[in-house]
Structure formats: C-alpha cells, structure tokens
Amino acid sequence: MKPIAILLAVTMLFLFTVSVCASPTDPAAAGRCMTCHKEKTPGLYKQWYESQHASHKVTCMDCHGAEKGEADAFMHEGGLIATLVTPRDCGKCHTREAEEVGSSYHATAGHILESNDAYLAHVAAGEPVSILGCESCHGSKVIIDANSPNKLSRKSWPNSGIGRLNPDGSQGSCNTCHTRHTFSQAQARQPEACSKCHLGPDHPQKEVYEESKHGNAYYTNINKMNLDDDAWVVGIDYYEAPTCATCHMSATQNMKVTHDVGERISWTLRPPVSRNKDNWQTKRKSMKDVCSACHGATFAGGHFYQFDAVVKLYNEKFAKPAGQMMKIIKENKLLENPAAFSNKIEWIYWELWHHEGRRARHGAAMMGPDYTWWHGMYDVAQHFYFKMLPEARKFKNKELDNYIDNLLVNDPMHSWMLTETAKLKKDIRSGKMQEVYQKFFDQN
C-alpha cells in the first residue's frame, strides 16, 4: 500500500473514532450537569476538570448518558442517565482495554458468591461484612431497585469491586483501578492502586512488594517514575523500579500494554495446590521480557528457577498431603459438625493453604525473603506439624493414622521428625539433605 493510502486510511479511522466517541447527546445537557455539580459536588467536578477526559472533551453525558430501556436508567433533571458506568460504556472509546478486561481473571472476581470465601463471610460473620469486606474488592451483582433514586439497590451500590456484575451484562469496573473522576493512568500505575485489595494475611502482594528490592527502589525513586507518561515503556520512559503494573500490564519494548492482568502469570498461586496456567510457557516468556528491560537473561532465569522450586516444594511437601488428609477425613465422615468450617481442622487446613501457603508462594514469586520463609513456609510447617497432624490424630481413625505414619516414616521430606538432630545436621553439611529436594530443581 502506498504511504498516501495508509495516511488516508488512518485519517478515516481517526475521523470515524472521533465521530463515534464524540458526544452523541445534547451538549446543553452536560452544561447543566456541570453547572449544578460544580456547586453540589465540587470535588467530583474538579477531578474531572483536571482529567484527560476533560481535555479531550469527554463530558458527563458521554459516560452517564443512558438509553431508554436500560435497567438502571433514570430521569435526572430532565435527562435520562445512569449512575453506573460499566466497561461496556468505557469500551465505547477504550475498545481494546474493555475487551482485555472482559476476558481477564479480574473480571470473574464477582462470581465470588459461589466461592468458599463468601461462604465463610456469610456464615461466620454476616451479610454486612460480606458486602463491605468481600464484595467491595471482588464486586457483586448490581441489583436494580425501582425505589432507589438512582435505581441501584443500596446493598449493591457503592460497588466498585473489580469483577462487578453489571446490569448490561458486562463484568468488571474500570474505576476500581482508574479512580473516578480523574481516571488517572499515573494513579493506576502506582502500587497503591492494587493494594486496596492485594494485601493482608491471605495475599500480601503489597507487603511482599514493599519488602522486595523492587518496592524499595520504587519508593526511593518515586519522583523519577515518569508516571504520567503516555507510553510508559519500561527501560525507556522509566528505569528505576517496576510497579505492579509494570510487570503485569504495562508496555515493554516488545509488548503492548495489556489490561488482562493474568497474561504474564505462569503459575496460579491462589488454590490449595498451585498449578501452571494454560499456555504458561508463553506467559512466562512475556514476564521474562519485562525483566529483560533491566536484568540479563541468566539473572531473570535464575529467579524463576528458584521460585518454581518453592512452589513445587509447597505443593508436594505440604499442600498435597494436607489435602489428602482432608479427603480421608471427609470420605470417612469423621467431622463432628455438618457445616463446612464448623470444625477446627477445617480452619487449620484453610489457613494452611489460603493464608500462609499463599504468603510463602507470593513471597517467592516477588522476591520477598521474609514472606517466603518466616511469614510463609515457616508458618505452613508449624500449622502442618503442630496443628493439623495433632488435630487429625484426634479422630483415631486407622486409615488417617496409617497415612500420617507412612508420611513421617517413609517420606524423606518428613522423616526428619523421627531422626536424631546430629544426623540431620551432618546430612545438611554433607549435602545429603539437599538431595531430597533436588527434584524440585531438576524438573525445571
């Protein structure tokens, strides 16, 4: 194709995009909105005024304008609007981003009501906690209430969880990360954007990041991060440190920015037993591409070599045996109370994988030594040996006892418990102990 034809095509495409995105509604309507909201909600107005949206003439009705028939549409000061702005609305202009978000793991977070997490909050605490504790991160189904001023049920609004189930069928909420009404990319690129949810005893990504050299370098050089830059290519536009967004989403010299946060993640570290994700080799390659902006291939490769071994160690030494014990307990109907989480051993097992088990794995994934060991695998081991095993022994079940005895006697990873300290120390010094764990490196 000749350059002139390309130019023409690009111009046509641009004009088309502008005509689609430019406000389809009566400009007077937005003028009215602003007049009143500048007085009534001056903060909201000022955030918008400073935003990229304002400088690109994206005004109130472009996002909040609703069409007849939409479930959450209501009349407000003579205009049909909707409070809720969904990824579908944002996608009118940000098409690619909306698609990526829609197919990401983030977008599925609202299905939490089916998961154990939500069960536990509902039974052990109660609905108010489920709403503010679980759903404000995960998002929940937006319920329409005809009596509510904005048609949204107060139990499901506010609702800015990342996997919000919207009345228009879309999933997710862009302002989870791009906080309204500034929708700043700089803000979404900072670790704090993620750490509203990714923190705490069960998934301390924020704490691990802060412990790591990456976090250390970021907080030292926060002013050099060039966070407002449009392209924000790591190694080019900034180079002092990566943030969460850098590794999981942002552009490199070889990759475009993605709004599918799972695209560079090779393991799922969430479930009781970790497994590689589909196409994990491609995803691993993508992540290594990010590393390569600052690190040599051997250095980056070395990290994954060490990290993978920790995950496998956790899987094989603790997660699978603990899971097997729970299976035997359930098959033999040993639990006293009928409800899930109504028996002590269920809480022990839960914390073993959901809390410390994840801490160890996340610590290893993101170079947080203390989270890998003291907050991580140390706690896993203590839970396993001195909470889970004694609790399991209480059932006095033959099959279960046999399983535990076999583990402690015949599994070289666990037989240390019945061995003399002096011999163990000797084995460590001689390297014999390490040979037991060599398999976790060999498989890589």
Place this chain on the structure above:
Amino acid sequence: MFERYKNFIHGVSGNAAGLWGVVLTTTSFVGFILFEVARLSGILTNTYVGLVTYMLFPALFIIGLLLILIGWRRLKKQSGRTTAELMKQRFGDNQTKAALFGSKVFTTIIILTLVNILFIVAAGSRMMAFMDEPVFCGTACHSVMNPEWVTYQASPHSRVKCVECHVGEGADALFDSKLNGLWQMVSVTFDLLERPIPTPVHQLRPARETCEKCHWPDKFYGSRLKRIERFKKDEASSVMFTTLNLKVNGGSLSQKGGIHWHVAGENEVRYASVDDKRNEMIWVDVRQDDGSFRRYTNKTISDAESNHEDSRILDCVDCHNRATHIYENPGYAVDERISRGILNRSLPYLKREGLKAVSADYPDKESAMRGIDNQLRGFYRNNYPDISRKQGDIIDSAVLVFQSIYSRNIHPEMNIEWGTYASLIGHIGDGGCFRCHNSNLVDDAGNTISDDCTLCHSILAYGSESSFKFIQPADSTDPNFEMHKYLRDEFIKSAGL
C-alpha cells in the same frame, strides 16, 4: 422660697431613711438637669450617657421619694406622736400655722409634688423614648446582647431602630415588649438564659407587617446583578469571580415570577419543619389557582417523625433570616474585606493565612487577638523576612482587620462560634433554597420542586478569572465549553436579549 425648701427637707430627714431619700431625690434631680443640659448643649456626646440620664437618675429619684415616705412613717411610729404633733415638732409652729391656702408646709408639699409629677412625666417620657433607641437595647443588657449589637451595627439595617422591627405598633405591642423585657431582665440577673441564645423564631414580629413597611412585594421587579469576588488560597490570593443575575422579581398575575414569587400577590407557600431551626422540611404546600394546596412531602422522613402539628406560612424571614444580625462565614468574611480593599493582597498568602488565623479555636477574645497577631506576624517573619521588615505597616493593618473580623463574628462569652447562626439566604451546602428545592420532597405524582440552578439566577461567571466570562463566546477547547455555552444561552434567553 429656698429657705422654705431647706426647712422642709430638714423636716423630712428626721432619720437615716429620710436623709437618704432627700439626698437621692435631690442629687438625681440635679444630676438629670445637669446631664440633660450638657447633652443638649453638646458637652456630653457619649452614647451610653442616656443609660445614666434616662434610666439611672429617674430610678434613683423614685427610690428617693419612696425612702422619704418610709422614713416619715418610721419616724411617726417610733415617736408615737400624731401627724399634727410630729409636724409641729419637725417643721415648727410657723410652718404649720393654718393659712388661706393651707399651712406653709402644705403649700410646700403641693408645690414639690407638682414639680415631682412634672419631673417624673418628663423623665418617664424621655426614658420611654430612650428605651426605643438601639443603644438602649444594645447596651442595657451588655454582656448578653453584645453580639447582636455588634452585628446590627455592621448591618445594612444599622440606621433602622431595633424597635421598628422588634416592637410592633400600638399599646399591645408596647406592653408585650416591656413584659418580655422584664422577663429578660430576670433571666439575665439570675443567669437563666441559654448560651448561645436560640433564635426566638416564635417571638418575632410578623415579618410581612414589619419588613413590608419599607420593602413591599410590588417593589421586587426585574433582576439584580450580583458580582461576588472570592480569593484563592494561593500566594497571590488570586481573584475568582462569580457573577449572578438574580431573578428576584415577584411576578404578576399573568406572569410567573422569580424568587419573590413566594410572597407575591395571592401566592402562598406553607410548610412544616422538623424543628425550629427550619432546616429540614416535613412537607411544603403550594397554593394552586383554585385555592387548593399541592403538597410536597419529604420521602426521607418516616410518618412517625413527621407528626408535627405546627405549620407556617412562608414569609420574608424564612429566607432572609439574618437580614440584620449577620454572622459571616469566615472565608467569605476575609474575601469581603479583600474585595473592599481594606486588606491588601500584595501580602503573600494573605487569604490562606488570614483565614487560618480567624478560624482557629481560641478560648477567649483576648487570646484570639493575640493568636491572630502571632499567626500573621509569625508567618511573615519566618517565610518573608523582607516583607516583615519593610512592609510592617501593611501587616499591622491586616492584623487589625483580621482581629475585627473575629470580634464581629465570634463571641466566646455567649458560645457563638463560626456557623452558630447560619444564614438561610441563597445556599451553602443543603441549606437555604435547597431546604425545599430538593429531590426529597415529592408530590403525589412524584414531581419534585425544581432545584435547577438557573431557576433563580443566570450565571455569568462561576469561579472564573473574569467577572462576565460567560457573556463572551465559548471557547471550544476549554473543558468547560459545554457549561459555558449552556449558561450563555440561558442568560440570553432569560434576559430576553
């Protein structure tokens, strides 16, 4: 004649009570005459002197007369003599000898009584007149009424006497007000009052009768241009303009009016509010053409709460609740002084620092004066030593202005702080107009009372850098383009241009 008077007063001052009575009547009589002559001749100009001349002296005079009477009775009782015997003893035979018009004592008493009556009537009428003077209302109960006195003096009604609004016409109103005043005297004496004093919404005179002596609805026509200057908290205290074309007209039968529609012609609005603060409405009624009322009910208030019998017909003071005793908002007070040019904003961060100084918490007035002084001088000394040295006089005068803002609005002795007596005119937050014009009040059909900004005013500038920004054509690259265009079109349309 003087000899006769001397003889008489010698006669009545037979004991301590009589003596004191004579001293009090004589000194207060002479004092009154002297003070009044001094005032009339312009020697005494102090406004408080009326308190002495018209309140203290007449009071002492009457007390003195009473004492003389008491003294005489006591004398009679103690001596056990008859009146005739006692009189002979006290005044001598010469004075009590019968004559054509009675004895000399008798004629003296008649003359003195006439003088007394004359004096009491004269002083009494002067006293009543003086009690109609603002200075009496403002200073007689000094500690309690001082905040109202201070704010009144700074208000647009400072040339209107208190009694013109607070006391109605006729004997009834006069009697009511004196009775009320008596109770106030008791409550001040025995400290029975609340601090701050709640606005006495039920004791106020009917506003329409009072206010409409000068401001009557037919007078509210056209619109009123209001240009407000606000200043940012930046180094230059940069100016921002908000210019409103207030649609204040009352309208006519054929034409729907503006803001004064509420009180114009046959229109009637009545409401019930949650409490006497009148901030939250339970319902609002609007009279329709056929005489029936359309009711807008507050859907956020449950029935149990809305069991409120009192309703009220909206009048002037429902919006103009602080037409005279105006307590300012600290930010607006500072802006107003800068706007009037009595604060010089060449001083860096004048608005920010001044506002900080006047709105801080101080235990009493003295520490406030000191605190404001310290805050400003300290700020310039530490951050702008050059200005502090060379422009000390500008800082001095700024300090005085900020201190006066504080003194006008804050009265620690009466627990009056910023915002104690909020104004209902216009709207700050959800107050003022938005008490009724909001989406919570709905009629049977679900309609609300419009809270559209341009219902009451066109907006010609809105926190803008120039005062008539929106009259200019809108600039399409400005983020505010749509608002600008909307407001410009609205003004052109509503002004009929």
